[in-house]
Amino acid sequence: MQFYDFSFDIDELSTKPNCVRKNYMGTSAKMVVILCLFLFLGMVLPGIFFQPEASLEVWNVQESDYPSNSSSEERLTYLLNYTILAPSSYNSQPWKFNVSNDEIFVFADESGWLSVADKDKREMYISLGCAIENLVIAAEHFGYNCSVSYFPGEKDLVAAVSLKQQPEAGSSSSALFDAITSRRTSRQPFESRVISRQDLDALNRSSSCSDVSIFLTEDPAAKERFRDLVIQADRVLYSDINYKSELGHWLSLGVMGPTGVGAKIAQMEMVFLDPVPEQIRRDADLINSTPYIGLITTKKNDSLSALKVGRAFERFWLAAAARGISLQPISQALEVPETKEELTGLLSDGAEMRTVQQAFRLGYCEEEGERSNRRPLVDALEKNEK
Numbered sequence: 001m002q003f004y005d006f007s008f009d010i011d012e013l014s015t016k017p018n019c020v021r022k023n024y025m026g027t028s029a030k031m032v033v034i035l036c037l038f039l040f041l042g043m044v045l046p047g048i049f050f051q052p053e054a055s056l057e058v059w060n061v062q063e064s065d066y067p068s069n070s071s072s073e074e075r076l077t078y079l080l081n082y083t084i085l086a087p088s089s090y091n092s093q094p095w096k097f098n099v100s101n102d103e104i105f106v107f108a109d110e111s112g113w114l115s116v117a118d119k120d121k122r123e124m125y126i127s128l129g130c131a132i133e134n135l136v137i138a139a140e141h142f143g144y145n146c147s148v149s150y151f152p153g154e155k156d157l158v159a160a161v162s163l164k165q166q167p168e169a170g171s172s173s174s175a176l177f178d179a180i181t182s183r184r185t186s187r188q189p190f191e192s193r194v195i196s197r198q199d200l201d202a203l204n205r206s207s208s209c210s211d212v213s214i215f216l217t218e219d220p221a222a223k224e225r226f227r228d229l230v231i232q233a234d235r236v237l238y239s240d241i242n243y244k245s246e247l248g249h250w251l252s253l254g255v256m257g258p259t260g261v262g263a264k265i266a267q268m269e270m271v272f273l274d275p276v277p278e279q280i281r282r283d284a285d286l287i288n289s290t291p292y293i294g295l296i297t298t299k300k301n302d303s304l305s306a307l308k309v310g311r312a313f314e315r316f317w318l319a320a321a322a323r324g325i326s327l328q329p330i331s332q333a334l335e336v337p338e339t340k341e342e343l344t345g346l347l348s349d350g351a352e353m354r355t356v357q358q359a360f361r362l363g364y365c366e367e368e369g370e371r372s373n374r375r376p377l378v379d380a381l382e383k384n385e386k
């Protein structure tokens with residue numbers, strides 16, 4: 001049997017004549033390039049081919065296509081086209097639905113749970129609450145009476161929405177309904193223009209719910225404090241390789257920002273480069289440009305409270321979108337225990353609900369950003385799982 005010895009002595013190498021040395025170096029450099037190419041393609045190509053089929057088509061849902069003469073199940077399924085346009089943390093779309101004759105069951109799809117950024121699943125339940133609110137608004141628009149029971153059964157079943165068609169009902173609440181297809185997350189700097197008292201009152205009224213409070217502040221000291229907490233949180237989060245890997249994974253799926261090869265490059269930049277300075281600069285600019293900071297609070301700190309926050313938040317967001325007002329959720333300070341604790345200090349002293357569930361910025365934006373895509377509805381339909 002013949003053995004090959006691939007080891008070499010670096011001293012021996014350096015004593016060889018130049019031409020031989022060149023040959024050694026040339027071969028190894030080529031090998032390194034080829035190896036890198038294989039590694040790169042190995043990481044990039046499967047990532048591209050296995051990217052979920054997500055598209056912007058979902059935003060073209062038309063009221064006129066509502067199948068009013070079809071079966072109840074088909075009509076309820078149509079409502080889900082509006083449900084999946086809800087915002088969700090990292091656009092993770094952590095929902096599944098099961099449609100029966102007169103009920104829609106909403107399940108948490110934990111493959112969309114961000115176990116590093118969102119340890120207590122707060123953002124996952126808020127996202128599910130946003131979807132439930134879209135469903136209720138769309139259903140009411142098409143003449144249904146809705147009642148929602150929360151956590152009515154097994155663990156993943158977060159809500160059962162029962163829908164009764166009203167015999168004489170026509171379309172209602174069209175401003176919020178229309179805003180479902182125009183709402184989006186605004187990641188541009190805001191104008192310094194203030195929002196009229198009348199509009200602010202209307203936003204508060206539209207989202208009023210006895211278990212949830214939405215606190216808005218334009219106080220410069222509060223905004224500065226909020227900005228500093230976000231920066232502090234950015235430093236912690238974007239230096240944590242587990243956080244960066246999780247964010248990188250969602251970027252690579254092409255559901256947030258770039259798609260295709262761009263999504264894989266965004267993932268590699270997130271994982272291999274140091275994003276802290278750029279992230280801090282960007283967040284500071286965004287918050288400095290913002291006329292209002294909002295904090296959504298509840299009394300309790302449980303999954304049901306987070307679901308209700310999601311519903312109130314989405315209603316508030318749609319009411320804002322209907323008035324041409326832009327919004328961006330800002331979650332970083334809630335994802336680090338120390339900064340989350342400090343956010344409570346921004347609330348007014350007399351505030352009764354002191355568990356901060358979500359933060360956001362609110363204002364006018366000259367140019368809205370691009371739309372984000374969604375998985376096709378069929379991927380979110382769960383059959384016979386009640």
Ligand SMILES: Cc1cc2nc3c(=O)[nH]c(=O)nc-3n(C[C@H](O)[C@H](O)[C@H](O)COP(=O)(O)O)c2cc1C
Binds near residue numbers: 088130185256329330
């Ligand atoms: C609970 C929750 C937390 C979010 N946190 C952030 C955030 O920290 N920064 C951000 O830019 N967007 C945040 N978003 C917005 C999502 O990224 C956005 O909804 C998703 O990408 C879909 O885009 P769209 O809202 O434009 O439809 C959050 C959304 C939800 C529901």
